[in-house]
Amino acid sequence: MLDKPVFNSILQVAIVVKNCDATVRKFADEYGIGPWSIYEFNPGTVNNMILRGQPDGYAMRLALADIGSTQFEIIEPKDDKSIYAEFIKEHGEGLHHIALGTSEDYDHAMKFFKAKGLGILQGGTWHDFTYTYLTTQDDLKFIAEMYNPPPNFQWPKPDAVYPPDK
Incomplete structure (x- = not known):
């Protein structure tokens, strides 16, 4: 048994959808969740992209909004090879992963997961903010995401926001 838990907080809940903008509008207009910051992630905006443990590019449009201390993320795959596209093909739209604090x-958490034989499904570094999805589906019954933001990370200006500034 471990001395202390590996995870100590839920940072983010992520949903994969076919249309990011339509989903953001529904969350904001019908449920009051927002505002949303929308970003494009692709090989031109993200460094060191990894897919199934190998260097590879992929693309997505994502939107972020906070609900209390938890961030909601809505992701639309923009190609057919990311783990998001695979998820939609296999399961349809829905809850995709949970980002957990350690x-x-x-680095310590990644060594722990590697020692357990868990690999990297997908990852990359965006504005020096490293994100990594782990092969935790068999053990935890969901995909776990780990973050490594730089100290004093500030979110870059979004590509779009919803609702739009008035």
């Missing part, structure tokens, strides 16, 4: 730092 009791230790990112």
